[in-house]
Amino acid sequence: MAGFSHTSSQSVVTGMVIAFLQNIPPFQFLAPTELARLASHMTLEFFPKDAVILSAGGPKSEVLYVVHKGGVKLALSSQVGKRMTLDMRSEGEMFGLLSVMGREPARLDVTAIEDTLCYSIPAEEVQRLMSTQPEFASYLIRISLSRYMDRSLQALRTQAGLMGDSERLLYSLAAGDVVSSPPLLCQRETTIREAAQMLASTNATCVFVVGGDGAAEGILTDRDFAAKVVSEALSLELPVTRIMSRPVITVEGNERVFHALLAMVSRNIHHVLVTHQGVPAGVLTAHDLMVLQGKSPLNVVRHLEEQGSVTDLAAAQSRVAGLLPLLLREGAKASHITRVVAEVNDRLTVKVLRLAEKKLGPPPVPYCWVVLGSEGRREQTFKTDQDNALIYADAEGRDDVAEYFTQLAAFTQDALAACGYPACPGNYMASNPRWRQPLRVWLNYFRSWISEAERHQTEDALILFDMRPVGGDFSLFESLMVEKRRCLADAAQFKSMLSFVSTQNKPPLGFFRNFVVERSGEHKNQLDLKLFGTGPIVDAIRLLALDADVEHTNTCDRLAALPARRDQDPVLFQDLQEAFEFLTLLRIECQLRQVREGRPLSNYVAPEALTHLQRSLLKEAFRAVARVQSVIDENFRTALWAQLGR
């Protein structure tokens, strides 16, 4: 029938099919001609609500389905006839893949949850593309093998790595031209101890294990030593083959640096071996690539510390703004990015305090400068408000002490403002006398927040509970934390009140698949990623951390340190961590765009403007939020009811 369709100029209908496929992975990897060819083999099928499209154990699927409009659910029927919904697929997502690839019966029931239009692609076409289009194939294999969040985050990072202005150097330089030093090599028989000594005695960050033919077989990095030797308590006399990672990712010296970057981003590794005709010739690290572009975070930080006045500091600080897009392009994890930002902010603050002491003279009594809220959690993205406080040693009856710290706080506030950190609208700053107090007053603050559990004080408590010391005498801060922990040991009422506050903002997901967006106003059809996404995760995890006596302030650190609860699903924390990473990354990306377009920063995003992939991930993230909120509800509400019932 092909003879009947005019292929010389693409038809409107084919154009519509291509326009749809072009935006969704893995079809976006195909050339337009390939898409047109594919379209000519496809059909459009309609399934009314509740129609069963595939049934478990039934005939194998002859086609791969891509949802065009509507949505389907994938369910498993148990012997007793109950159906458990495992997953949902909405517009732009596929189903029937495993059945098509494995040529085997479907494993799940697939049912339309509303009137649904699907494009279907015959199995032969899918297989032809799998064998001729490597990118298409690797995507399909990845999604059929790994968990959803994993693969999607990876794809998103690759995307981020490709976004933005092209870095010409990456495309023009050959990998061989960039490597600085020859790689450290060892033999299979080398012991772990010897390898560790090799690393320790040089600046290298990795050792390659080479076989008899001189080709690299494995790589050893800090990660391998930490993860395998230390945690498994292996003997140091064992051969390195016991702990090396495989495979070694290599690029030939004449390949573009860009290929090395892609390899790093897509595999989430930091070292690529550069070979010359198969022989190890050098190492390229993620750090090398940043240095190549003159913007290593280390350079920026070092540069800050060299400045002698607030004016110079402010000028140096402007370079920090260039860091974020760079890190994002490098495919850094969101938590990594925010940590770099926090590191820079911390060093800047310390530098400002040093300048203040130089001007005002040494402090009359020890003090500790602490940061609060997102800064305390090391979760700032772009330059945000100042959130800080000051604890000083008790010095009853000495007016000069209070006066000194008033000036110190004022100086610091002005200096930070000059460096581009605006004053906090909520006035959570050391320049506010309420947050500039001797230790004994601070102790009383924490005691009364926890024991009185007053609703109107929770906002203060939430921000202050993420306190982290940055400059001065940390022992003052430690004393305060000791008291906080003592009070928290018996604070059911306080925790149940926090649980109430922490679950106030429910994730904006409607029934099944719709985002609940703002209905009117400036942000019509948008939703607030902080209010409904990162915020609820931070709040929930803070409460769990307080309850479990976990000292960290950073949400990811808290998640990692939290013991799993018996009553909770085992992957919840892992999913939350991924959700948090994703939401933060999305916020950063949106804000980057706002900066580029000269718009004011906000946390709003329009789901409509996101890619299919991002939308699916966003839904996944919100589902994780809902799950942790129900854990909180179940665990902390009882005390609240008891209190209300009294």
Next chain:
Amino acid sequence: MLRWLKSELRRQQLGRAALPNHTALDSLRYVVLDTELTSLDSRSNRLLSIGAIAMDGPKIRLGEQFYRIVDPRVPVPPESVVIHQLRSEDLKGSEPLARTLQDLRRFVEGTVLVGHFLNIDLKVLRKELGGNRHELDNPAVDTARVHQWILRCGQYSEDLPVQLEMLELTTVAKFYGLDVDNAHHALYDAFLTAQVWQKMMYTIQAKGIRKLSDLLRIGGV
């Protein structure tokens, strides 16, 4: 009497097209068709373009499309250019009408023709084919008629008389929840009609219309 004659005639035609009356709707092959014309006056109008797409039962075959532009050999009335956006310049040098129609004959062979107000299209096509009413004598279904039948089958509402009058393709398509963004292009309209027909098939089968003969009873032209 006239009715009986007509249906008798239809039965004979069906015989020629080798499509038994009892064939299930899902196993029939359809070609959904639309044309753009110089005007709606059936005495003087000429063909401008033909769009058609094939369906296997309820599946729309995206690769089996037919789209041709035809030189009408008369000036295209300006008021119609606004609708279909085909100017005389766009149509000059199109391939000969005879060949286009020959290809169309082959494309629709052995299928049930489907179209929205299909009799308008068929009339023009037959006229262009030399006035032979045995041309394109496949079983033919008008989705506008099927739509009216579905409306009448549904619950009576006060809107019904109004709805029965609102039979424009775009209105009907929206009624079935379809997005309309490219109307008055023959191939697009054929595709849109195919999607309408796809949804109608489920509706009418649920109401007991399962065989070709049932379908022709409620929507045949």
